[in-house]
Amino acid sequence: MANKSKQICIYIEEEEYNHILGDAKAFRQYLDGMIAQYPELFPVMIRQGYTFHDILPESKKLPGIGLRRIKVKANDGSGDEVFTIRPSFVMPYTVGYTDDVEKPLFLRRWGAIVSDHRKQQNQKNRLHTAGKTRTSPNTSKTTKIGGGILTRETTDSGIDDAISTVVSVVLLLGLLVCVTAFINVYYVPSWVRDDEARHNRNVFADFS
Known part of the structure; x- marks a missing residue:
């Protein structure tokens, strides 16, 4: 009993x-x-x-x-x-303080999986310890330090930064092309454009 x-x-x-x-x-x-x-x-x-x-x-x-x-x-x-x-x-x-388990127990009441909830909150930077290991930044490969295990999971921020930089450069170049075309159409006098056109035709004629 x-x-x-x-x-x-x-x-x-x-x-x-x-x-x-x-x-x-x-x-x-x-x-x-x-x-x-x-x-x-x-x-x-x-x-x-x-x-x-x-x-x-x-x-x-x-x-x-x-x-x-x-x-x-x-x-x-x-x-x-x-x-x-x-x-x-x-x-x-x-085993602990009631304040520390109040919210997890409330989630369990509605069928939520507490481990998944915490995982979503710490998805980008989780630290799991079982000794002394650490994961190098921007990689999922675990390196051993002092013979223990400490794994840090992070997203590959280096690749993300490179992609963001390339996209920014492409957008900037596109903006410059649009601005240049706008200036040529609306701000450059027509006689200047005609002279440039005649000059370009003469240059092409010399090569031909």
Whole structure:
């Protein structure tokens, strides 16, 4: 049979929690207020009183976060006398902060794949670490550094820049040709154009 949960989650801001964690009197005052306001969150035996059991060591996953444990005075018959008080801003088993997983869990509620969502956000510059490797800029080839693996995926920006430059030059040349033709038609006197035409015909006649 699976063990019943021995964690009691209470709503409290992180700043206030850190302030009262080491103060037994302040912690009891806050906890008593929660018991009176939300009795459904606590085991029935707590009505007969409780004592502070200990403070668990800081979690390796969440440094700086300690959890208090209380011991109820009346045993429920199954030996579940000690309960851990967990603040609402911390996930069960102290795997992380609730704020960090709130949005991913919301997306999962609607069937979204969180990994794909993050992949789209970081498509152009993702950094995957499993040791110490790095991908050279503008390439997908992985180079080893220090015997580990660190792969950086980027788009080939060098090729993109070259294409953009060529397109810009072609457009600029086309614009110059259009401007030159416009000037010749509307701003060069007709007698100048006639002289140039006669000169060109004479030159071609000499070669022929």
